[in-house]
Amino acid sequence: MSYKTIVYQKSRQVACITLNRPEAANTINLQMAMEIEEACQRINGDEDTKVVVLTGAGGEAFCSGEDFNQLSGTVSDDALSPDALKEFTLRYNVSAMVGGIRCPVVAAINGEALGAGLALALSCDVRVASSQALFGVPDLARGYFLANGITQLLPRIVGRGKAMELILTTETVDASEALRIGLIHRIAPHHEVFSEAEI
Numbered sequence: 702m703s704y705k706t707i708v709y710q711k712s713r714q715v716a717c718i719t720l721n722r723p724e725a726a727n728t729i730n731l732q733m734a735m736e737i738e739e740a741c742q743r744i745n746g747d748e749d750t751k752v753v754v755l756t757g758a759g760g761e762a763f764c765s766g767e768d769f770n771q772l773s774g775t776v777s778d779d780a781l782s783p784d785a786l787k788e789f790t791l792r793y794n795v796s797a798m799v800g801g802i803r804c805p806v807v808a809a810i811n812g813e814a815l816g817a818g819l820a821l822a823l824s825c826d827v828r829v830a831s832s833q834a835l836f837g838v839p840d841l842a843r844g845y846f847l848a849n850g851i852t853q854l855l856p857r858i859v860g861r862g863k864a865m866e867l868i869l870t871t872e873t874v875d876a877s878e879a880l881r882i883g884l885i886h887r888i889a890p891h892h893e894v895f896s897e898a899e900i
Contacts, residue, residue: 702743706733708758709740714751715899716744723759729817730768734795741798753802754898755825756809760891763810763834764818769843793817793848800824800850809898810885815873816840820849823858828885830876831894836884837873859883 708719718740720727744750757763799806799821808814808825813835822828822836838855840847847868855864859882867874879885889897 702736702739704736704740706730707736707740709743711747711750714749715754716747716750716752717754717756719756719758720764721758723757723761725768726762726765726813727757727759727818728765728768729795729821733768737795738798741802745801745803751804753804753806754809754895755799755806755821756895756898757811760812762812762818763808763814764821765813766816766818766840767845767848769845796820796824796849796851796854807898809895810834811891811894816847816851817849820851820854823854823884824850827898829887829889829894829898830879830885831891832876832888833891834876834879834885835873836867836875836879837871838868839871839873841868842871 706720706722708721710717718737720733722728722733744753795817805827806825808822808828810822810828810830812831812833814822815835815837816839819836819838838847838851852868855867863882874882874884876885876888880888887897
């Protein structure tokens with residue numbers, strides 16, 4: 702399959718999914734959700750793949766969440782059609798798709814991981830972050846509801862109290878604080894985060 706919003710590569714037994722919308726901070730749109738779903742199915746159908754690395758293109762963002770521009774263009778007061786409901790469900794299940802990969806998944810977080818992007822990182826088994834990475838859940842401040850499993854994933858990893866603080870204050874935390882609260886496992890120099898994730 703030819704991808705437009707992700708890059709899929711495999712070297713030996715390591716597959717890599719790169720979110721490839723750097724001009725939009727690697728935000729998740731419908732096309733990306735569809736391509737991530739296909740890549741996850743491809744990996745699960747390949748017994749030779751033993752580990753997956755998930756990262757973002759460019760040096761600024763791992764994934765800055767949902768593409769709110771696309772979302773605002775698809776929501777109306779009318780009842781959702783079956784196709785629209787299917788698209789809505791697909792967009793908001795990306796973290797579950799990654800969480801369903803049968804082999805270990807390592808997130809190489811090379812920049813902002815916000816909202817749905819943070820959920821995507823939390824669905825991975827191991828999280829290695831750039832020293833320049835930022836983490837947060839800004840969705841409520843932007844007027845959007847929480848999705849992609851963030852309300853379940855975040856408390857499981859950092860505890861209910863810290864999760865509520867991050868969600869309700871909508872503040873971001875840097876890599877050092879993320880490491881302290883257990884949000885990530887390791888910090889790497891910005892230009893070495895991908896190589897650290899592959900180890």
